[in-house]
Amino acid sequence: MIELKNLDKTFQNVHAIDHMNASIKEGMIFGLVGSNGAGKSTLLRLIAGVLMPDKGQVLADGIPVSENPAAKEKICFLSDTPYFFPNASAAFMRDYYALAYPRFDCKLFNTLANKLNIDFSRKLNTFSKGMKKQVSILLGICTGADYLLCDETFDGLDPVMRQAVKSLFASELMKRDFTPVIASHNLRELEDICDSIGLIHNGKLLLTEELDHLKYHVHKIQCVLPNEALEQQLIKELTVLQYEKTGSLLLLTARGTKESLLQCVNRKNPVFAEVLPLTLEEIFISETEVAGYDIKNIIL
Numbered sequence: 001m002i003e004l005k006n007l008d009k010t011f012q013n014v015h016a017i018d019h020m021n022a023s024i025k026e027g028m029i030f031g032l033v034g035s036n037g038a039g040k041s042t043l044l045r046l047i048a049g050v051l052m053p054d055k056g057q058v059l060a061d062g063i064p065v066s067e068n069p070a071a072k073e074k075i076c077f078l079s080d081t082p083y084f085f086p087n088a089s090a091a092f093m094r095d096y097y098a099l100a101y102p103r104f105d106c107k108l109f110n111t112l113a114n115k116l117n118i119d120f121s122r123k124l125n126t127f128s129k130g131m132k133k134q135v136s137i138l139l140g141i142c143t144g145a146d147y148l149l150c151d152e153t154f155d156g157l158d159p160v161m162r163q164a165v166k167s168l169f170a171s172e173l174m175k176r177d178f179t180p181v182i183a184s185h186n187l188r189e190l191e192d193i194c195d196s197i198g199l200i201h202n203g204k205l206l207l208t209e210e211l212d213h214l215k216y217h218v219h220k221i222q223c224v225l226p227n228e229a230l231e232q233q234l235i236k237e238l239t240v241l242q243y244e245k246t247g248s249l250l251l252l253t254a255r256g257t258k259e260s261l262l263q264c265v266n267r268k269n270p271v272f273a274e275v276l277p278l279t280l281e282e283i284f285i286s287e288t289e290v291a292g293y294d295i296k297n298i299i300l
């Protein structure tokens with residue numbers, strides 16, 4: 001398990017990570033989502049030990065990560081722009097990673113790289129953006145690290161490669177306690193592959209929850225009620241994250257299970273009512289709006 005204990009990081013006058021406490025359980029895919037500049041990359045770099053926190057600490061399976069080689073073997077960080085040594089080839093980077101990570105699986109790297117037609121001897125600085133990402137992901141998977149931190153790693157991969165990487169993650173998860181932590185703006189994709197989600201805004205974690213649990217406890221209500229007084233009563237009774245009215249149709253995003261919300265609406269004798277699940281994108285928009293990140297303030 002990765003534990004964040006009162007983790008805090010400031011750059012000059014930017015409070016990038018604000019006294020964060022959370023845990024990420026092993027053996028599941030964790031998605032990290034958040035607005036631009038929310039602190040996702042900074043958090044991943046702190047977890048990897050690439051950055052030092054100002055306060056607090058990160059523990060990987062109970063071991064502090066900062067300046068601790070034993071903990072760093074457990075974690076591999078894939079930056080959004082892969083870094084390779086100047087003039088290095090895939091074979092050179094493979095051999096370097098094999099020295100840095102004692103559990104590095106050269107045979108697996110060679111097999112996968114051959115399948116992807118990666119030229120072992122060609123300089124990586126002549127590879128396309130997507131091809132560099134492929135090499136970076138293969139290196140990451142083959143490290144044998146327990147925690148693979150992926151910063152917008154899927155961006156730049158073509159659809160076939162995205163599928164291939166997802167099945168690689170799935171096969172590693174079958175073999176061992178492997179935990180990919182994926183920061184991405186592609187919420188549709190995260191919704192498909194993640195077991196848990198952390199939502200970060202202004203350096204604070206707004207929530208960390210299992211995706212199924214999250215979707216079970218927040219819903220969208222569409223209803224037409226007999227009068228405005230009943231609408232106001234309903235809004236007061238529920239924990240409403242967002243609401244708007246279009247003609248006589250009231251649209252609410254509220255916390256609660258489908259059953260509890262339906263019961264509440266039905267007590268108001270609606271002309272029409274339905275309770276629908278939210279997509280991860282809708283959850284993101286409503287939760288960040290509550291935290292002050294309102295699309296209405298951005299769109300002119």
Ligand SMILES: Nc1ncnc2c1ncn2[C@@H]1O[C@H](COP(=O)(O)OP(=O)(O)OP(=O)(O)O)[C@@H](O)[C@H]1O
Binds near residue numbers: 012
């Ligand atoms: N080295 C640095 N020096 C100064 N400020 C920094 C540095 N690194 C990050 N920041 C600031 O910290 C905040 C969080 O940045 P971070 O890159 O972690 O956000 P992010 O959630 O990954 O954003 P995005 O989705 O846009 O990639 C931003 O305000 C950013 O400008």
